[in-house]
Every structure is written in structure tokens, then in C-alpha cells.
Amino acid sequence: MSRQATPVICLVEDDPIMGESLCDRFQLEGMAFDWHQTAAGAMVAISSHPYALVISDIRLPDIEGGEMYLQLRAAHRALPPFIFITGYGAIDRAVELLKAGAADYITKPFDLEQLIEKVKSLTSAFAPPAGGQKLGVSQAMRKIEDMLPRLAQHASTILISGESGVGKEHVAQALDRLARKSEKCPFVPVNCGAVTESLFEAELFGYEKGAFTGAARTKKGFFEQADCGTLFLDEISELPASMQVKLLRAIQERRIVRVGGETPIALDLRLYCATNRDLKEMVELGQFREDLFYRINVIQLRIPPLRERKEDILWFARIFLDEFSAKHGGGRRALSQRAEQAFLEYPWPGNIRELRHAIERSCIVSTDTTLGPEAFFGDGLTPWTPPAADGNLSAYLQECERKYIEQALVLNKNHIAHTAESLGISRKNLWEKMRKLGIAGEQG
Structure with missing residues (x-):
């Protein structure tokens, strides 16, 4: 089993019998692991390897396990979750470490099945997904993450819905990372609610030199800037009515004409739109074009609130x-x-x-x-x-x-x-x- 495809556990345990017992069980479970018998060796490894989980005894021969954890926390911006193994006499110390940020502790003698369940829970939650940064550890977000690779490869237009602040742009960026053909392909985010209505067409489609007063040079719009990459239209519900029909035409034809220009410019890009409003209700109220709604709503991802x-x-x-x-x-x-x-x-x-x-x-x-x-x-x-x-x-x-x-x-x-x-x-x-x-x- 490839270690690159499997979360790796770091075990810090000086007792050879306990260590061998745990390693045997990890192996039976198909888990990848490294075993260190000193805190010093473990600290070097944890500092240089992306472990999914650290399981450490509190009592170690060189440095106390809790002190090892605190030193690592002070030195590193991010750490994997820690589970501490402790005897009944050190429970107070384990509780202190929980308050300091440790994930869990387990007391000796412990049920091995219980430990394995904790390990599976924590490694599944913290293992990095295909495509990069995680969107969350909840079941709802993991389901969305599971869908992203297929959507990224097969859907060129996606609508991402959800309340303000749920992370719609992060989902769009995750889709972009999975879909991009090269690192040179751009991700161009546009907040439709922040663009002045009178300038929207020029900002979106660009303009030719002399197209209007102040147009001293030709400028590419957001569509051209996103060519071969992704155009992300956030707050699509705020798109002015005058622009909705022009956006619809650009999506249908996959080409645009700059303001003041005559030559159509063909584009190859993905279009991801986001909204915190109910677009279907806006259609019923006459506030959003029905044909545009159906054009951008080919695939919809709803991001649940926190x-x-x-x-x-x-x-x-x-x-x-x-x-x-x-x-x-x-x-x-x-x-x-x-x-x-x-x-x-x-x-x-x-x-x-x-x-x-x-x-x-x-x-x-x-x-x-x-x-x-x-x-x-x-x-x-x-x-x-x-x-x-x-x-x-x-x-x-x-x-x-x-x-x-x-x-x-x-x-x-x-x-x-x-x-x-x-x-x-x-x-x-x-x-x-x-x-x-x-x-x-x-x-x-």
C-alpha cells in the first residue's frame, strides 16, 4: 500500500512490548506508521513529515510526552492531532494537554478496539484529500469533496449556492485546482455586487482603445483574463438586468465582443457562479432571467451553513x-x-x-x-x-x-x-x- 495514498501515523512509545503490539495491530488494519522510542527522535520526524496523527505515551525516557507536544506547538504553525497514552496517575496531565490543543487521551490498560476507532476517526478527518486543501471535516463537506473531482473534469458550468461566508469561493478554487490543465491557467474571481453597473460590460468583456472617453488603450475584460482557466462570478444575483442577457449570450456562444469592437473573440474557460440568494425565487419575482438561470444551473452545489x-x-x-x-x-x-x-x-x-x-x-x-x-x-x-x-x-x-x-x-x-x-x-x-x-x- 502506497504511503503517499495512506495517512501515516507516528507512534511514540518506549515500551517495546506495547510498541510492538500497537504496530502489529496497525499493520493488520493496513495503516502506515513510523515508530519512535524517544521524544527527541519523534520531534525530528514530526517536524519533517506530514503525519496524519501522533500517538504518544506521556512517560518517555528523555522528554516528557506533554513537554514534547508543547515544544512542537511553539515551533510549528500546524501540527497533526495528538492522542496521549497515560496511566491513571497522569490523567490530570492529559487533561491539561487537551486544554492545550491535544485531540484525545486514553488510559492504560486500554481497549485496543477503542484506540483503533479513535485512530480511524482522526486519520479520516485529517487526511489530505485529492486536489489539495480540505473544505472541512464534517460528513456534509466530505461528501462535497468526493464529488469535486468528477465535476471538475466533466462540468464547465457550475452554480454554487449557500449563505454568505460558507466558503463558496473556496469550493470554486478547489474545483479549479482539480480541473486546470496547467499552472498557467488563471482563476479570475469577480464580485458582481462590487462592480458599478455603468462599467459592468467594459469590465466583463473588455474594451477597445477609444471605445469611450478615457479608454486610452485596449483592455482585456474578465472573460479574456480567464481564458483557458476559470471565471468565478460571485453574487451572480447582483448582476444588472441589462447585463444578464449579454452574459447569457457569452455563455451560449463561448465568445465575446469587446466594447467598441466588432470581432468576436472565442474563449475556452470554465464558468463557476455563486449566490447567497434563492435564484429560483428571483426568477419567479421577475428579478433574474429564467433562461440565464437554467443556463448556469446545469450543476448546483449547495454549501450548508456552519x-x-x-x-x-x-x-x-x-x-x-x-x-x-x-x-x-x-x-x-x-x-x-x-x-x-x-x-x-x-x-x-x-x-x-x-x-x-x-x-x-x-x-x-x-x-x-x-x-x-x-x-x-x-x-x-x-x-x-x-x-x-x-x-x-x-x-x-x-x-x-x-x-x-x-x-x-x-x-x-x-x-x-x-x-x-x-x-x-x-x-x-x-x-x-x-x-x-x-x-x-x-x-x-
Whole structure:
């Protein structure tokens, strides 16, 4: 079995009988592994190999297992999950290590079947998928990841739907990585809500020199820039009505004409579109062309909100903690158990984007290495108190959205443009939401 195709386990165990027993079982399970009998040797290996999991005894002959873990955490931006093996006398130490970020511990004498189940769970969740960076560890996101290779090879037009902040652009980038023919093929993202309507045609299709006042030179538009690669149209619902028919024609004919030009330009590209709105409802309301909807909706991927895939919350949180601890200094940070519980209970109306912003902010303003729930609130923000559960899901989600937008406005000092950018929506969309939710605001 190829080690490149199999998650590799690092076992750190000085007891030869215990080590041989575990290695024999790993071999029976078809698991790839390395066995180290000293912490020093293990630290060198862990620093240079992409292990999927480390299983370590706490009591080691040279360096205590927990100290080994803490030294590795201080030295490296990202580590594989750790399972510690401990005797009953060292349970307190194991609990300390859990608080510091370890994945789990198991006490001697332990049920080997129980350990194997833990190993399978952690290695399946952290093994890198074909095509690159993971989208999550939840079953929902793993199902989506399983679909991506086939979609990337056979679908040139895909619609990605989901709430703001769920990671639609990351899904588009994953599809692009799997589909691209060479590293030179570009990925061109366009936020349709951020382009001025009067300039949309020129930005999308390009223009010839002299096509209009200020057109001092010929310029390629987004379509031409994405030739042989991927054009990603985010917030496709914000596309002006005047542009919808022109986009439809470009998709159908796979060619464009620059503004002020006459010669059609043939293109070979993939078109991925994304929306946080119900396009079918917009069609029924006459706000989106039906023929364009069916043209871009050949394949639709729905990305579930973070509240529907709670397994991803702490996984993303740890990634962001590592990223922003390294970026802003102050040492490696971890969430307290109270913070983890609060994260799991909070509905995250802004999804991954909100989670990322909350963690970056806490890494900037807090000097603590272990962050409690209070580290994620301040400057006018108040701890989250969910609305009463009266059975009305729509009202509950609206209240969550209202709270999130109000907090984003506070963080951005009520500047509408900056708030819209941080939320990943257009200013028009933000104003519509504010009016609908009864949030006061001033133009900015």
C-alpha cells in the first residue's frame, strides 16, 4: 500500500512490548506508521513529515510526552492531532494537554478496539484529500469533496449556492485546482455586487482603445483574463438586468465582443457562479432571467451553513488560531473548554467568515494564550444571547442575522462600504437586509 495514498501515523512509545503490539495491530488494519522510542527522535520526524496523527505515551525516557507536544506547538504553525497514552496517575496531565490543543487521551490498560476507532476517526478527518486543501471535516463537506473531482473534469458550468461566508469561493478554487490543465491557467474571481453597473460590460468583456472617453488603450475584460482557466462570478444575483442577457449570450456562444469592437473573440474557460440568494425565487419575482438561470444551473452545489455542520467549527477555529497567532505574534493560542462550548452553541450567521474575523480580532486584542468566550466580545459587542425558541425557525435565523450585522457595523464604525466588504455582500444587499431587519444606519 502506497504511503503517499495512506495517512501515516507516528507512534511514540518506549515500551517495546506495547510498541510492538500497537504496530502489529496497525499493520493488520493496513495503516502506515513510523515508530519512535524517544521524544527527541519523534520531534525530528514530526517536524519533517506530514503525519496524519501522533500517538504518544506521556512517560518517555528523555522528554516528557506533554513537554514534547508543547515544544512542537511553539515551533510549528500546524501540527497533526495528538492522542496521549497515560496511566491513571497522569490523567490530570492529559487533561491539561487537551486544554492545550491535544485531540484525545486514553488510559492504560486500554481497549485496543477503542484506540483503533479513535485512530480511524482522526486519520479520516485529517487526511489530505485529492486536489489539495480540505473544505472541512464534517460528513456534509466530505461528501462535497468526493464529488469535486468528477465535476471538475466533466462540468464547465457550475452554480454554487449557500449563505454568505460558507466558503463558496473556496469550493470554486478547489474545483479549479482539480480541473486546470496547467499552472498557467488563471482563476479570475469577480464580485458582481462590487462592480458599478455603468462599467459592468467594459469590465466583463473588455474594451477597445477609444471605445469611450478615457479608454486610452485596449483592455482585456474578465472573460479574456480567464481564458483557458476559470471565471468565478460571485453574487451572480447582483448582476444588472441589462447585463444578464449579454452574459447569457457569452455563455451560449463561448465568445465575446469587446466594447467598441466588432470581432468576436472565442474563449475556452470554465464558468463557476455563486449566490447567497434563492435564484429560483428571483426568477419567479421577475428579478433574474429564467433562461440565464437554467443556463448556469446545469450543476448546483449547495454549501450548508456552519450551524448545520458543527464538526467543522472547532476544526476551522484551530486553523485560524494557528494562522493569526503566527501573523500577529503573542505565542500560540488555544480555546478554553468554555470557549469551545460557546462556539458550538453559537449559530454563526456569518458562517466561516464570521468565525475567521472573530478569531483574528481576539488574536489582535488579547494577550492570553488560552482564550475564553469573553475574548471574542468587546468594543460595544455583547455576548450572544439567542432568541427564545418559540418554534419559528425563520424568526430565529432573522434574529441571528440581525445580531451579526449589528456587530459587523460596530466593528466597522458604522461604515456601510467597509461593513458590506467584511460581510462579503454588496452595499445594496446590505442596505436591503438592514431595512428588512429594522437596523438603522447612515450612508457611508
